Amino acid sequence: MKKSLIITWFFVLVSTLITAQQTEIFRTTNNSVYQKALDLYNNKEYAAAQSFFRKVQSTTEDQNIRANAAYYIAQSAVRMQQKGADVLMTNFVTDYPTHPKRNSAFLGVGNYYFSVGKYARARKWYQDVDKNRLNTSALETFYFNKGYSLYHSKRYDDAQKSLQKVTSSEKYGEQAKYYLGYIAYNANNYEQADTYFDEVSDSKDYNKTLSYYKADRNFKKGDFQKAIDSAEPRLATAKPNDKSQLNKIIGESYFNLKLYQKAIPYLEAYKGNKGKWSNTDYYLLGYSYYKNGDYSKAVSQFNKIIDGKNAVSQNAYYHLADAYLKSAQKQQALNAFKNASEMNFEAIIKEDATYNYAKLSYEIGNSFESVPSVLKSFLLKYPDSPQKQEIARLLVDSYLSTKNYKEALGVLDSGKGTDNKEVFQKVLFYRGLEVFKEKDFKEAILLFDRAITINALTDFTQRALFWKGESYYEQEDYVIAISNYEAITDVNTTNWSELKLKEYQLGYSNFKIKAYAKAIKHFNQFLAKNPEKFYMQDATLRLADSYFVTANYWPAMETYNKAIAQKHKRADYAHFQKAISYGFVNKQNRKIEDLKAFLVNFPDSNFRDDAYYALANAYVAKDEINKGLANYAKLRNELPNSALVSKALLKEGLIFYNDNKSQKALGKFKTLVAEHPNTPEALQAVKTARLVYIDLGQTDAYASWVKSLDFVDISNEELDNTTYEAAEKPYQENNTAKAIVGFEKYLNEFPKGLHQLNSHFYLAQLYSKKGNKEKALTHYLAVSALEKNEYSETALYKISQTYLENKAYSKAIPYLKRLEKIADFDQNTIFAQSNLMKSFYEQKQFDETLAYAEKVLANTNIETSIKADAKIYKARAALALGKYDEAKQAYAEVAKIATGKLGAEAIYNLANFSTNNKDFEISNNYVQQLAKDYSAYKEYGAKGLVLMAKNFNGLGDAYQATYLLESISKEFTEYPEVVAEAKSLLQTIRAEEAKTNSSIKE
DSSP states (O other), X not given: OOHHHHHHHHHHHHHHHHHHHHHHHHHHOOOHHHHHHHHHHHTTOHHHHHHHHHHHHHHOOOHHHHHHHHHHHHHHHHHTTOTTHHHHHHHHHHHOTTOTTHHHHHHHHHHHHHHTTOHHHHHHHHTTOOGGGSOHHHHHHHHHHHHHHHHHTTOHHHHHHHHGGGTTOTTTHHHHHHHHHHHHHHTTOHHHHHHHHHHTTTOHXXXXXXXXXXXXXXHXXXXXXXXXXXXXXXXXXXXXXXXXXXXXXXXXXXXXXTOHHHHHHHHHHOOOBTTBBOHHHHHHHHHHHHHTTOHHHHHHHHTTOOSOOSHHHHHHHHHHHHHHHHTTOHHHHHHHHHHHHTOOSOHHHHHHHHHHHHHHHHHHOOSSSOHHHHHHHHHHHOTTOTTHHHHHHHHHHHHHHTOOHHHHHHHHHTTOSOOOHHHHHHHHHHHHHHHHHTTOHHHHHHHHHHHHHHOOSHHHHHHHHHHHHHHHHHTTOHHHHHHHHHTOOOGGGOOOGGGGGHHHHHHXXXXXXXXXXXXXXXXXXXXXXXXXXXXXXXXXXXXXXHXXXXXXXXXXXXXXXHHHHTTOTTHHHHHHHHHHHHHHTTOHHHHHHHHHHHHHHOTTOTTHHHHHHHHXXXXXXXXXXXXXXXXXXXXXXXXXXXXXXXXXXXXXXXXXXXXXXXXHHHHHHHHHHHHSTTSHHHHHHHHHHHHHHHHHTOHHHHHHHHHTOSSOOGGGHHHHHXXXXXXXXXXXXXXXXXXXXXHHHHHHHOTTOTTHHHHHHHHHHHHHHHTOHHHHHHHHHHHHHSSSOTTHHHHHHHHHHHHHHTTOHHHHHHHHHHHHHHOOSHHHHHHHHHHHHHHHHHTTOHHHHHHHHHHHHHOSSOOHHHHHXXXXXXXXXXXXXXXXXXXXXXXXXXXXXXXXXXXXXXXXXXXXXXXXXXXXXXXXXXXXXXHHHOTTOHHHHHHHHHHHHHHHHHTTOHHHHHHHHHHHHHHOTTOHHHHHHHHHHHHHHHHHHTTTBTTOOO
């Protein structure tokens, strides 16, 4: 029976009941108000009727009429769907438990709710109906309505009991059998379903619907061809929703018959359940594409399978990985194989996925875990695998190919890695290089020692010796550095560039300990091999210096000339040294001419003050006093901050004193003492001034003047000198402990004594050598507080270095600036500028960082590592300032030359720029490079995977995006900020995908 027939019957029944009730009322009362209320109720004017019935209730004393009025008030409320209608009816049956309308109230309300489609409410009222008081017609309606209400609520067992009561009913039998058939069908009781459906198969109302169930029944029974035959004829005339379901049945039937090409158009035509597909739906279409060789389309379906946790999902992820692999998308394949390998539903799939995951990790790198660990894990899980030999070979190679030496060493040290000593030695060596570049020289020495001990590969043993020597050199332990360099053999046949520097480093190390004869030998041996330009120029200059300090002036001049011919960056220094050398071989005129030429040719040289001073001294030596005085004056006027100004003033004063120009001499001496106190020259000036005052017979004036000076005490001069000499002697004899005691005693007794400068500096050096950096710093600070002197540059360097090591950047900056300003040596200038760049960055002063990065890069004669540092800080500062184009360019330059952590940072940021520009494929390439070449830097690897997830999401690959984000959350817990970002992004993507995928739980 159709629903409209049910409703019509219901209203006929209600009308009959009302007529009978009206008659009864006429017999019991003559109340016009009550009659008016009934008329309104019968005319369906429920609001007005309800109002009149309430008047009746309030005016009549007849309990029967009051009960009837309560009944109609409640019925009116039900029909108007008033809030509290159920309560009114409940109150009626409670207040009048014996009223004849009680049962009709339950039935009537239930029928009303049923007629308006509110089956849950109807069911509630039907449960209280006394079916024994119903006539046959009302009973059939009761059973059917109650049965259908239960059916609608999916309470099939209860519905079945009621519907079975009316299978023989003329009115409800056909409908009851249809719904009973559906209940049996849902319970997979196909025989009973067939029985019921066959009985209504001739019905025009159900024939079309039954054809869908027939097709679906055949499908569920596994009779796929019959399912196809049943469904295909119905497609043309089916309603949209039925058509979608029929396409699904036909498509899945062809799929199960392995007729994948035929399945595709039907699976594509399926519209989903309420517009959503499930993971299984995506799998069926994806696998059909896969079997049809259309891998790009297969990927487009498989990668929509999100949050899969069953055998279907494992199978899908495996075939998704294979489809990626066949489409040359190895990174995506790696992720999918990893996912399939982590699921335990199909053992064969799990093993093969694990194998492919391990193999791909070796090929392209792995940001989740070290490649050796992945390969080793496969061998442990599947010791009898046919691929074990292949994986074992890859394991050996992986320790080096991944460049993740830290984790590789961990695996090797645990005893779970290869026993191949050659691989072990290489890993130790390369890990040593990594920590060396991170300036952890003590750890580097331990690693190089282990590599040397293994001694499986001669060239790596030699290289380890070299870098062990370098580690000691960096710690200023030059003697032990020399012993390691000297242990290196067979450098003539080596292809390793660093071993070719053996003689160069031996030359430098001996130069540092003032073993100049040995330095000369090694530098000559190095230059005889025609090294590359940078090393050739530097070694030539150091060789010339070695000749110079050993008084081999002619060889020194010849070598300085070679440096000049090589167009060394420090050609000014070579020119100056050559000019000075002429003076030592009694070529004063040539010395003067060369110094004059130097001052013309090198107007910006740091040695101009030295040149003026040397030129003035040369003129004075030739008795050309006025020319000498003129050059002293030029030095003072042009370079007033030079440490030589005090020396120049002293020279001028002495010249005037020797020429009996007493007042002029005193003027120079007093100027010197006033402007440069606490210098050795000031002390000498005081001594010489005493002689001038004596000659002038003005000893009182001298005494008065000296008393005004707080840095000299003439009466204690002899004791001052004696105390200092007592400390200096053990210092010269290398008796460190005694020298420290002596210098400390001197400074306690003469804090502003004649030798305070030397005492502070020597103590600083001694404490530094002992490793007592705190005490060393105190004395270096004392040196730096004095007038610029011969030790100022070294003191500023050491102070800056100490503050930098303690990350006291704000304290380091002023000393670095002073060092930059006064440095005579390029190395110190570069040191100052590069560390000012870093310090300003740490202080978040990014404009200054950029400025100093440019200064460092302007110096073409810097090491690659320093250049990489400058570029990275330039990039970081530009990024912080929002200068993205500049930052991107700088990071691109860093990527070309940097290694280790700096390289990882550069590649990550290039990936990030590409993601922000929506260049997703380019960004993924950078992230893959991170995994392959920088897997040791786990945080960058984790952050790179987040970028990759963003990229895949941008490319429409929700599977890759969500899987990566899930994995990051599980496997990188040591980086909470990265995990938080991954979880947030994962939630966003899932919410979006849940709009079309019913398998996703938001």
